[in-house]
């Protein structure tokens with residue numbers, strides 16, 4: 350079962366990415382390092398509702 354999530358930059362709080370995750374495999378909050386165009390660097394992005 351895949352659910353749509355939004356990934357937000359933990360530095361500037363901008364919502365940069367829409368993606369999906371497997372709810373059974375990733376039960377905890379999803380975190381990934383991605384490029385943030387607002388910070389102009391790679392930052393940690395976290396799932397938000």
Ligand SMILES: [Zn+2]
Pocket residue numbers: 358359360361362363385386387388389392
């Ligand atoms: Zn940022």
